[in-house]
Amino acid sequence: MTSPMQIAWDDTVLPFQLDRSDIRGRVARLDGALDNVLKQHAYPPVIEALVAEAAVLTALIGQSVKLRWKLSLQIRGKGPARLIATDYYGPTEEGEPARIRAYASYDADRLDLDAEPFSQIGEGYFAVMIDQGQDMQPYQGFTPIAGKSLSDCAQTYFAQSEQIPTRFALTFGKNQVPGEAARWRAGGVMLQHMPPVGGAVAAEAGSGEGGLLSHADILGGAEAENWTRANALLDTVEEIELIGPTVAPTDLLVRLFHEEDPRVYDAQVVHFGCSCGPEKVVQAMSIYSAKDIKHMTTDKGVVTADCQFCGKHYEFDPATLGFEATKAPGDAG
Template identity: 70%
Template sequence: MSLGTKIAWDDTVLPFQLDVSDMRGRVARLDGVLDGILKQHDYPEKVEALVAEMALLTALIGQTVSLRWKLSLQVQSKGPVRMIATDYYAPQQEGEPARIRAYASFDRDRLTDGAPFDQVGEGYFAIMIDQGEGTQPYQGITPLAGGSISACAEAYFAQSEQLPTRFSLSFGKSTEPGVGEHWRAGG
């Protein structure tokens, strides 16, 4: 893959529609944006994985909303990872990129050897949409369930929006010859 082709796909969300199947969706890839978010913090790898999953979901969902200002996703839990919060800021002008930020709060001493989602205990998954000054913010909440943050997002869409939604995500550290280890995500 040429450098130009690689750059064209980095940090991208592409919509698609399959008319015959009555299906639409998004394909996303986060590279530099995700790596930049995670490099700002000193998270253990399991917490990084949860933040990566949440940031990818935020990009996929944020791009689908006709948004004037901000979409936020949030996980609140009683587990070792107490909170994960992400924000998607809509582009200011046509053709400009959206912005994403993410943060996690956790108790390092309570982290276990289990899978990343095992670090999240009982709690809730929330989606908040704020269209800016003069509007009433929207908030939808569902319990944490299903074994992943993407399963929680699917449950939210099934319960709150009555919209069949599926996420297929992949995220982790990538290594390439001549390039240091870095985070990537796609869905």
């Protein structure tokens, strides 16, 4: 039987603040959302693990974006795991769920199925992109792949690009309730120190891997003590507390940070959701000439497209595509 607590907190991100430490954070629980992300594809376990970690990172980071904004993570490497891409769509209206989707591109012939998943990325970069909507310039930030996990990469990104000390504690995997099929679950906590007093740190001052900035380069004095104390408390978290489903995020915060005066805000519901559609395919194809479209046309006389995120299949009359289109989409004649 599914408990009411499990129903209440699955697929949510709960923002909080530690008033004593001047630290903010979020607790994420992904159940059906993550299961739906991964069941769109038959990824090998080593790739599933990377997509799961990227998805929970995206939920934790994305909760801060405004209504109708989109946040994307991209992890590109020279190893067999070539690309991990995720999107978080902010709610269209207050009180509505956010949406998340993800996919991976990999070289199956080079993939080591027995290796630690992060090792399959190799040299590359970790990118955060924010789309603020029509007529707004998108934001893009990049840092090199660093550390031993995608969480480490995200922590490095925030220290280097935003100069905000950040910490993630994540866990994910398949969970099976007696009498039910195994399904993916993930949970995590994100901590961020409020922007420190004293302004920006010179980029060349980094003491982290490869000369990148770390929290030690950004914080000092009481701020550094608060950050160290909060991280030591987070170090005591157990995987079952992160992933649930029987430990409520509010109870977890009290257990970890009761001396830091935790204060919670409204939780954000997160669902799996894809933004693909025939009109977006038509728009993407509008840059091609009739000659290009002809090369894309199958023996059956149609142009096909498949969404990398959700696997949805589309077929089009070639005459409706490209900047030389002779028919409007949907025309029967």
